Amino acid sequence: MARTHISGFPRIGAHRELKFAQESFWRGESDDAYLRGVGKELRARHWQLQRDAKLDFVTVGDFAWYDPMLNLSALLGALPSRFGFDPSNLSLAQYHELARGNKAQPAMEMTKWFDTNYHYLVPELDSETTFNGGVDWFFDEIDEALALDFAVKPVLIGPITYLWLSKSRVAGFDRLSLLPKLVIRYLRMLDTLKKRGIEWVQLDEPALCVDLEDDWIEAFSAVYNVLGDAGVKVLLATYFDTAAAHAPAVAKLPVHGVHIDLVKAPQQLEAWRSALGADKVLSVGVIDGRNIWRADLGEIVSSLESLHAERGERLWVAPSCSLVHVPVTLASEKRLDAELKSWLAFATEKLDEISTIALALRDPAAAEPALAAADSALDTRRASSGVFNVLVQRRVAAITDAMACRKSPFADRSRVQRHSLKLPLLPTTTIGSFPQTPAIRQARAAYRRGELRALEYLERMRAETATVVRKQEELGLDVLVHGEVERNDMVEFFADKLWGCALTENGWVQNYGSQCVKPPIIYGDIYRPEPMIVDAAGHAQSLTDRLIKGVLTGPVTMLEWSFVRDDQPRATTALQLALVIRDEVVDLEKAGIRIIQIDEPAFREGLPLHKADWSEYLDWATRAFRIAAGGVSDATQIHTHMCYSEFNDILPSIAALDADVITIETSRSSMELLDGFGEFAYPNGIGPGVYDTHSARVPSVDAMQRLLERACEVIPAERLWVNPDCGLKTRGWPETEAALTNMVSAAKTLRQKLAAQRTEASRIASVACRHAARSGAAR
Missing domain, CATH: 3.20.20.210 (TIM Barrel)
Structure with missing residues (x-):
């Protein structure tokens, strides 16, 4: 029977509870205990949602007070030395100073997490970095979940991705030189998990989905030849694109399973299917972790039937990536158009989609009502998307190359502007x-x-x-x-004034830290019925x-920061x-x-x-x-x-x-x-x-x-x-x-x-x- 899990769940809360607790803590209106209490309550709530959806595991380690990369730096003991903090005795206040800066030091550098709008804190490394260990928050959270009798699958960012996303404090420093020390720290962490009775741990290596240079690829194999024999079963997780080029090499490593993103890169399935032995788990990310449209569950089930027959319980069903990129639940949407709402699945609803797929593979008759409801919603959406805005379609067809050019080159324009603007x-x-x-x-x-x-x-x-x-x-x-x-927001504000877009009430997604956005939903052809900011700017x-x-x-930011229609x-x-x-x-x-x-x-x-x-x-x-x-x-x-x-x-x-x-x-x-x-x-x-x-x-x-x-x-x-x-x-x-x-x-x-x-x-x-x-x- 196929098993089910996720790579992560939105941590901010359905009503941004963590955001408000963080900001209250930063303003000095609440203490450390209050913030920790809110975090503990959210974790328990999200684990229970996973259990209620009948997933085989609850995921632990996806929670962060600000950012998982910063959490991992704190766990490893790899904090920027310029702050002078003791890694083994890091307070929550100091943790947030790393992310937000203080009077003496600017904040750690922040940049985008691969091709998403999520921002992570960039680790700062040099030859003095030791990885001797820091806070134990990760293990405390595992103990919380075990105490609540959940079947726990911890998740950590893998060592190669951590190093690859880091920056060197000193120009020319080779981050890979730190790998032996880093691997020793990971071995210790895996041993700690083993002593707690953990069977599986997920190590996220999305860096395998980029064009790595040869020395990084070689380092990857060397690392997992060691970590794969650490005494707990390692699920190596890739996402955001294909990692098929690495399938033969990964198959030879002593890792116990691999997760792949079949939403972004469905073409990679056959490479992994043929490379991985039948004794290894293949976790397939078939539910979109980055968009909010309901999945075609019937089609997904059909595509997995032969794979399920081959692998049985060694086939795992999951979202493509962490669900942190989508809102928590549709239950909070009271004003959204009912028909449009029926086309959508937020994080909580995606848990049910995963469960339904696994049920349909095991017992098709039992899953039939859920599959029929999904098919009905898809039929309605397909019928609606077939009605095009003719005016918009004609305007797009009439675009010429001349429309994509200014009248004069920059050198000529700049002279005109210097004379005109007099700056x-x-x-x-x-x-x-x-x-x-x-x-x-x-x-x-x-x-x-x-x-x-x-x-x-x-x-x-x-x-x-x-x-x-x-x-x-x-x-x-x-x-x-x-x-x-x-x-209210640089994308939401404009989307509200356009036809073909819809807004949610509580569709919040974490951008970084306590910063959340509500991505608009682009469901149809886009038209501007009237000017949007001309009056405000003119006034x-x-x-x-x-x-x-x-x-x-x-236009590109409007597109990237919205949930975009997937039918064109x-x-x-x-x-x-x-x-x-x-x-x-x-x-x-x-x-x-x-x-x-x-x-x-x-x-x-x-x-x-x-x-x-x-x-x-x-x-x-x-x-x-x-x-x-x-x-x-x-x-x-x-x-x-x-x-x-x-x-x-x-x-x-x-x-x-x-x-x-x-x-x-x-x-x-x-x-x-x-x-x-x-x-x-x-x-x-x-x-x-x-x-x-x-x-x-x-x-x-x-x-x-x-x-x-x-x-x-x-x-x-x-x-x-x-x-x-x-x-x-x-x-x-x-x-x-x-x-x-x-x-x-x-x-x-x-x-x-x-x-x-x-x-x-x-x-x-x-x-x-x-x-x-x-x-x-x-x-």
């Missing part, structure tokens, strides 16, 4: 959002509940906008924003003589979104907005894991952005924003976007991410972030000036902008004003320094010319 050297701006105060959130909630009429809500938002504009003027910023006071511009930057979310190519949906954004950009220009930012923080995120698949994605993603930006005159300056990703390997495509200015996150890496732009000779304007907006830490003027001077070594000052890393929505006003005051001061100080240097250089050149002239006359 100083190193112009200062922000990314877009400003603090969302309790008053703003309360007004939005009251409007949503019908307690505020539309006109009263508009008046309140305009008053808040006026406050944001005035504060920016007082701070001395050169290019202002309207502050996005009316926006803000009427309040000031300074330039207001209109800020939009780009993603590239087609991206073009529909591009046309929507293009219309808005043109309308903003007509309304007098001369700088328009089209945010694309998810551009790198959508990149496939295997380089062989990159060109197709980059072609349509770049084209979508260029279509969105291509409808305006040379005098209108187009910005884009990207954050918390590695860009060096796709810089040609980023340059191909042809944005006049790109702003990027660079402060956590001390401008390291900017080096690639310099080596590539990135041709357009660039604003490297000078401080981290995801930390409460306020850097000094000197610290920001040093970062700017570092940036000037890489990019000519004439093409540099000065800005924070990201939006300021989650920050408070006191720290925001303090940080921006320092940022503006740093920019002004550097302007004066550069002006003095240029005056002196000009004087020296003049003296040299006069000297040369006199020498020539004498001859």
Whole structure:
């Protein structure tokens, strides 16, 4: 009989209980015991859901106070030495300082988890890293689950993926040199699990789904030849793409089973099926762990019948990856259209889908009612998706190559813009959002509940906008924003104004730490019935003589940060979104907005894991952005924003976007991410972030000036902008004003320094010319 399990469950809670407990703890309103109590309650609740769904195992180790990679660093004892914390005696307060920074140290670097919108904390390693052990929270949670009489399958990030995702504190340091010490620590952890009576442990190695270099592949085999004989059964888990190339080598290792992602890479099944001996478990990820559409259970069961006949209980059924990427439950959705709701499955419902598949393989008659209900929902969805918006389809078909080009090249546009905009050297701006105060959130909630009429809500938002504009003027910023006071989320806000999209009430997904988003559901063709932010941006511009930057979310980010329909190519949906954004950009220009930012923080995120698949994605993603930006005159300056990703390997495509200015996150890496732009000779304007907006830490003027001077070594000052890393929505006003005051001061100080240097250089050149002239006359 096929067995069932999951790789992980959303830890934030159906109503974001962990988020609110974390933030209360950070504000000093609750203590360590309260936060731990909330975590313990959530873990027990989620384990019970897995038992109620009749899964064979409950998964332990997927819970984290902030991030699993940070949890693993704390478990290994591999904490950044610059904080000076004792790994074996780490408090929850110190743990969160690693993630959020403190007065003395910036936070650990944060970046995207493979091709998802989840962000992880990047371990910092060097030759002094020991892996001598740290906190025992992982084992405490296993003891909790065992005490509740659950059948436990612990899960840990595997050693190769951990090292591969880490960064070296010292340039040129080979992280693989740490592998012997790391393997010893993993052996000790596996031995501890064995002593607790654990039969199976899952080690996640999604790094096997990227293009690893030979030394990493060799290290992988060496590691698992050791760990596979540690006395507990090892389930080696891969996900997010195919790992079929490694099937023959893995089959020879003493691991006891392999998990593969058959949603993202169904073509890999035959390679693993033939490579793995009948004595090894093959766990098939057949339920989509990253999207919310109900699965075709009948088709999945049919595809697994022969495999089940071959392997029996050595066939395991699971989601493709951890369910942390989807909301907790549909039970909280009271306002969602009933028909649309019948097409969906969130994490809790996916547990039932897994159970139904296993039941159908074992006893088809018993599973028939559940399979019939799933088929009925699928039939309804298929019938509805067959009704196309003819207008949208015609517009996509009519797209031309000329629509994906600005009227002139950047060199010509930049001259026009310098004359038109009259900005100083190193112009200062922000990314877009400003603090969302309790008053703003309360007004939005009251409007949503019908307690505020539309006109009263508009008046309140305009008053808040006026406050944001005035504060920016007082701070001395050169290019202002309207502050996005009316926006709940950069994707959800726009999706709410588009046909073909739906919003949930409680479909929260963890982005990082306590930050959660509610991805919209793109279920049909996308149409913009009316302008979305033209009124807000135009009103803000009427309040000031300074330039207001209109800020939009780009088509690729709208796509990547939504739950997207799976009945047409993603590239087609991206073009529909591009046309929507293009219309808005043109309308903003007509309304007098001369700088328009089209945010694309998810551009790198959508990149496939295997380089062989990159060109197709980059072609349509770049084209979508260029279509969105291509409808305006040379005098209108187009910005884009990207954050918390590695860009060096796709810089040609980023340059191909042809944005006049790109702003990027660079402060956590001390401008390291900017080096690639310099080596590539990135041709357009660039604003490297000078401080981290995801930390409460306020850097000094000197610290920001040093970062700017570092940036000037890489990019000519004439093409540099000065800005924070990201939006300021989650920050408070006191720290925001303090940080921006320092940022503006740093920019002004550097302007004066550069002006003095240029005056002196000009004087020296003049003296040299006069000297040369006199020498020539004498001859």
